[in-house]
Amino acid sequence: MKDDVTREDRIGALGGMGCERKRVEDARFTQGQGNYLDDVKLPGMLFGDFVRSPYAHARIKSINTDAAMAIDGVIAVLTAEDLAPLNLHWMPTLAGDKQMVLADGKVLFQGQEVAFVVAEDRYIAADAVELVEVDYEEMPVITDPYEALTSDVVLREDLDPKADGAHGPRDHHNHIFKWEVGDETATNQVMDDAEVVAEETMYYHRTHPCPLETCGSVASMDKVNGKLTLWGTFQAPHVVRTVASLLSGIEEHNIRVIAPDIGGGFGNKVGVYPGYVCSIVASIVTGKPVKWVEDRMENLMSTAFARDYWMKGKISATKDGKITGLHCHVTADHGAFDACADPSKYPAGFMNICTGSYDIPTAYLGVDGVYTNKAPGGVSYRCSFRVTEAVYFIERMIEVLAIELDMDPAELRMKNFISKEQFPYQAPLGWEYDSGDYHTAWEKALETVDYKGLRAEQAQRIEDFKAGKTRKLMGIGLTFFTEIVGAGPVKNCDILGMGMFDSCEIRIHPTGSAIARLGTISQGQGHATTFAQILATEIGLPSDSITIEEGDTDTAPYGLGTYGSRSTPVAGAATALAGRKIRAKAQMIAAYLLEVHDDDVEFDVDRFVVKGAPEKFKTMKEIAYAAYNQAIPGVEPGLEAVSYYDPPNMTYPFGAYVCVMDIDVDTGVPEIRRFYALDDCGTRINPMIIEGQVHGGLTEALAVALGQEIAYDKLGNVKTGTLMDFFLPTAWEVPNYETDYTVTPSPHHPIGAKGVGESPHVGGVPCFSNAVHDAFKAFGLRQSHMPHDHWRIWKTANDLGLHD
Amino acid sequence: MSDKMHIKLNVNGKDEEFLAEPRELLIHTLRERLDITGPHIGCETTHCGACTVTIDGKSVKSCTMFLAQANGAEITTIEGMGEPDNLHVLQSSFKEHHGLQCGFCTPGMITRAAKLLEENPNPTEEDVRFGMAGNICRCTGYQNIVKSILAAAAEMNSAKEAAE
Ligand code: FES
Ligand code: FES
Numbered sequence: 013m014k015d016d017v018t019r020e021d022r023i024g025a026l027g028g029m030g031c032e033r034k035r036v037e038d039a040r041f042t043q044g045q046g047n048y049l050d051d052v053k054l055p056g057m058l059f060g061d062f063v064r065s066p067y068a069h070a071r072i073k074s075i076n077t078d079a080a081m082a083i084d085g086v087i088a089v090l091t092a093e094d095l096a097p098l099n100l101h102w103m104p105t106l107a108g109d110k111q112m113v114l115a116d117g118k119v120l121f122q123g124q125e126v127a128f129v130v131a132e133d134r135y136i137a138a139d140a141v142e143l144v145e146v147d148y149e150e151m152p153v154i155t156d157p158y159e160a161l162t163s164d165v166v167l168r169e170d171l172d173p174k175a176d177g178a179h180g181p182r183d184h185h186n187h188i189f190k191w192e193v194g195d196e197t198a199t200n201q202v203m204d205d206a207e208v209v210a211e212e213t214m215y216y217h218r219t220h221p222c223p224l225e226t227c228g229s230v231a232s233m234d235k236v237n238g239k240l241t242l243w244g245t246f247q248a249p250h251v252v253r254t255v256a257s258l259l260s261g262i263e264e265h266n267i268r269v270i271a272p273d274i275g276g277g278f279g280n281k282v283g284v285y286p287g288y289v290c291s292i293v294a295s296i297v298t299g300k301p302v303k304w305v306e307d308r309m310e311n312l313m314s315t316a317f318a319r320d321y322w323m324k325g326k327i328s329a330t331k332d333g334k335i336t337g338l339h340c341h342v343t344a345d346h347g348a349f350d351a352c353a354d355p356s357k358y359p360a361g362f363m364n365i366c367t368g369s370y371d372i373p374t375a376y377l378g379v380d381g382v383y384t385n386k387a388p389g390g391v392s393y394r395c396s397f398r399v400t401e402a403v404y405f406i407e408r409m410i411e412v413l414a415i416e417l418d419m420d421p422a423e424l425r426m427k428n429f430i431s432k433e434q435f436p437y438q439a440p441l442g443w444e445y446d447s448g449d450y451h452t453a454w455e456k457a458l459e460t461v462d463y464k465g466l467r468a469e470q471a472q473r474i475e476d477f478k479a480g481k482t483r484k485l486m487g488i489g490l491t492f493f494t495e496i497v498g499a500g501p502v503k504n505c506d507i508l509g510m511g512m513f514d515s516c517e518i519r520i521h522p523t524g525s526a527i528a529r530l531g532t533i534s535q536g537q538g539h540a541t542t543f544a545q546i547l548a549t550e551i552g553l554p555s556d557s558i559t560i561e562e563g564d565t566d567t568a569p570y571g572l573g574t575y576g577s578r579s580t581p582v583a584g585a586a587t588a589l590a591g592r593k594i595r596a597k598a599q600m601i602a603a604y605l606l607e608v609h610d611d612d613v614e615f616d617v618d619r620f621v622v623k624g625a626p627e628k629f630k631t632m633k634e635i636a637y638a639a640y641n642q643a644i645p646g647v648e649p650g651l652e653a654v655s656y657y658d659p660p661n662m663t664y665p666f667g668a669y670v671c672v673m674d675i676d677v678d679t680g681v682p683e684i685r686r687f688y689a690l691d692d693c694g695t696r697i698n699p700m701i702i703e704g705q706v707h708g709g710l711t712e713a714l715a716v717a718l719g720q721e722i723a724y725d726k727l728g729n730v731k732t733g734t735l736m737d738f739f740l741p742t743a744w745e746v747p748n749y750e751t752d753y754t755v756t757p758s759p760h761h762p763i764g765a766k767g768v769g770e771s772p773h774v775g776g777v778p779c780f781s782n783a784v785h786d787a788f789k790a791f792g793l794r795q796s797h798m799p800h801d802h803w804r805i806w807k808t809a810n811d812l813g814l815h816d
Numbered sequence: 817m818s819d820k821m822h823i824k825l826n827v828n829g830k831d832e833e834f835l836a837e838p839r840e841l842l843i844h845t846l847r848e849r850l851d852i853t854g855p856h857i858g859c860e861t862t863h864c865g866a867c868t869v870t871i872d873g874k875s876v877k878s879c880t881m882f883l884a885q886a887n888g889a890e891i892t893t894i895e896g897m898g899e900p901d902n903l904h905v906l907q908s909s910f911k912e913h914h915g916l917q918c919g920f921c922t923p924g925m926i927t928r929a930a931k932l933l934e935e936n937p938n939p940t941e942e943d944v945r946f947g948m949a950g951n952i953c954r955c956t957g958y959q960n961i962v963k964s965i966l967a968a969a970a971e972m973n974s975a976k977e978a979a980e
Binding site: 034035037038039040041042043044045046048050051053133134135222223224225226273274275276278305307308535536537538700701703704705707708709710711712734735736740742743744746748749 | 837839840844847848851852853854855856857858859860861863864866893894895897898900903907908910911912914916917918919920921922923926944945946948949950951952953954955956957958959960961962
């Protein structure tokens with residue numbers, strides 16, 4: 013056969029790894045043909061809606077549903093009493109605690125689910141919610157975790173105050189756990205002996221992932237066949253199936269969970285919420301499909317807050333800036349139930365990555381989890397488990413140490429980076445960093461932004477400000493971060509006992525196209541596009557001929573889902589390895605067809621060629637056909653493979669960010685003049701999608717650093733429960749970002765990829781925050797808590813006497 | 817329950833006539849009564865723009881408009897903007913420039929952007945950012961949305977020139 017296309021042409025035709033493939037998802041989304049949860053419509057479907065508590069802490073004396081039930085079209089009103097016989101009035105949380113599905117005797121946070129109304133349409137359900145009469149007796153409210161630890165008020169009366177929690181002994185009835193890593197005695201000793209010690213306390217405020225689509229589910233119980241189908245906004249559909257089975261007693265093969273298109277997740281859709289359980293129960297009770305969709309206020313008030321960490325730090329160094337030790341203590345406000353979505357053995361997630369990108373020989377981390385009268389959650393909002401908190405902590409501590417040492421913060425970082433030769437690097441708090449080249453990335457960043465020039469400009473600006481020539485200050489925000497993603501090795505990572513592997517199953521069709529199914533689920537990351545690219549390169553069939561399917565537990569292999577940037581590191585690896593199994597079989601088929609020994613053929617882009625005779629080859633398309641129509645001795649017909657991948661380690665993406673900001677001291681308005689983001693996520697699968705992820709993550713970082721928060725008053729009222737008060741930046745507030753990269757592949761990942769979706773958020777938050785701090789540094793500012801909204805920035809300026 | 821009203825609408829070129837409670841919100845009429853599920857619900861408080869449609873030539877957030885207020889109106893949603901083999905320039909531009917990720921904001925974005933370009937065929941980046949500020953996207957950081965809209969404007973203008 014004559015072949016006059018070049019090898020480059022053949023590579024190009026595959027649309028494989030590294031190319032800017034346009035997204036296959038976009039055709040349906042741009043034409044309004046996405047299929048999101050609220051688009052699911054079934055015959056006879058009913059609607060559920062919650063009666064929620066207006067109080068943050070109250071005893072429930074009675075619930076009267078008569079008036080609600082009297083409305084035409086109301087089918088049922090469920091309360092804890094109805095769920096108790098099924099043992100579904102409480103449910104286990106992902107963190108080893110339990111949570112009320114419907115209020116059992118008392119409520120513990122504002123917005124808590126009290127009763128579930130089921131009606132023929134959403135209007136009738138909403139009418140009925142208004143008519144359910146609940147008699148509350150108010151109780152003292154605690155919203156401050158420090159107060160909770162000394163208060164006589166018992167929040168969780170259901171727990172034996174003396175009994176251990178899921179993570180060991182509890183010191184107080186409002187205490188959840190104590191988690192300690194590292195050597196505290198040695199760390200204290202280092203602090204005592206140090207030439208310089210900087211101390212600081214910072215509050216990483218409570219916020220919320222707030223994807224544009226809220227959470228919801230549709231449950232349909234087919235009583236004839238005993239099968240339950242559950243559609244939902246699930247970042248981990250397979251885990252939901254297992255939990256649903258354990259809770260309901262329905263055998264797992266009789267439950268089908270489907271995660272349709274998801275309108276953004278960012279951590280919000282990892283957990284299991286009372287609405288899911290209630291829709292299932294309501295469908296079982298009524299025999300009809302039941303839909304539940306939360307509205308935006310319910311979303312902000314009740315599902316999945318993030319952060320809420322009080323972090324106290326001490327960092328020690330020599331006089332010339334070599335860091336010798338780090339001490340961190342966190343008081344973690346988990347709200348009314350411990351519903352954090354962390355791997356079971358890590359009650360504070362991977363907070364123990366808080367030594368950051370620096371070679372710190374001795375460190376200690378202690379975390380105390382605390383109950384308060386706030387919503388449960390503690391999810392990883394666009395980050396791997398608590399990594400944003402860890403990176404914020406160390407990147408602020410570095411800045412504070414730089415002040416203490418009177419040293420340039422860029423230089424201080426450079427001086428303490430883990431060097432390239434030290435990888436794999438054993439960190440003092442337990443992780444083994446896989447690969448990195450921090451010095452190169454940092455130099456590239458500082459050079460690109462002309463760091464020296466910026467500092468000179470800033471010095472001039474300070475002069476001008478002091479001389480009354482300008483009212484704007486200039487801040488230069490720096491951050492160097494190391495993420496830890498891709499949870500994770502089954503030996504130390506599980507959720508509810510399920511090891512955090514992931515999976516891919518591939519079927520090659522006779523005509524040379526394919527379908528691959530994965531245990532993950534896209535929420536906008538473009539898996540259907542990028543996973544096909546990985547496969548195209550691995551199996552030599554064009555990405556355009558490969559369908560990627562996720563989210564249906566009846567068809568997809570078991571996987572732990574998409575969060576913590578784990579899809580590429582874990583499922584991406586499974587995809588590559590399943591592809592290699594396909595290739596191994598294809599090799600046998602090719603050898604048979606070419607009448608040579610298996611070892612005499614080799615893979616080349618889209619074909620197997622006879623070694624030393626490239627004109628003799630069989631394309632993968634030909635091989636696929638042969639797999640189905642030839643009787644090959646010793647080879648089963650068909651061409652399929654499945655791979656379950658248990659990663660040997662996490663991956664450690666890193667990056668160098670610089671933000672230049674002008675701040676009007678009289679209005680408190682910050683203006684981002686420049687934002688430079690260098691990311692190293694290892695092997696790059698689709699640069700266009702990586703850039704998109706970076707833009708999005710940075711914008712969510714801007715939101716969190718500069719205004720977004722879930723705030724409570726002393727009575728436990730949510731003060732930021734609508735988009736009027738909860739800051740989501742618009743196109744008007746967001747700058748253009750400059751993106752850049754270096755490539756340091758992960759040595760243990762089959763294709764060297766590390767994951768990127770969350771890096772920009774993790775690195776972005778401290779970068780924006782450091783820019784605000786830096787602007788006021790010359791006037792004596794050391795630490796001010798986020799979010800740096802206009803009022804707080806103005807207040808900072810005012811406190812520093814800049815308005816006098 | 818209140819009495820039903822006699823409603824007439826024209827949605828994406830098709831006449832619709834039915835009885836409905838006047839309190840019904842237009843977004844629910846579209847999504848649930850007429851199965852037009854392109855416009856989405858992100859907030860129901862006029863903040864996010866996911867529900868944006870065009871009503872009698874204006875961009876409107878359909879989550880906070882009563883059906884009764886829309887009686888007699890001509891409505892265009894994302895479904896009325898192009899055909900699979902004849903897409904609106906914005907639809908292909910959003911794909912080309914990666915102006916979407918989860919896609920939940922996209923129907924509202926494109927519907928709003930089409931109106932913006934009709935009102936101002938030569939927008940600056942600032943005009944686009946200001947004109948799109950009623951539509952929130954949680955995924956993209958807007959950079960590629962702005963790029964998609966500016967590219968669509970350029971393409972529409974050169975097509976117009978070529979036609980003249
Ligand atoms: S749903 Fe209408 S503006 Fe958000
Ligand atoms: S693409 Fe997800 S909200 Fe815009």
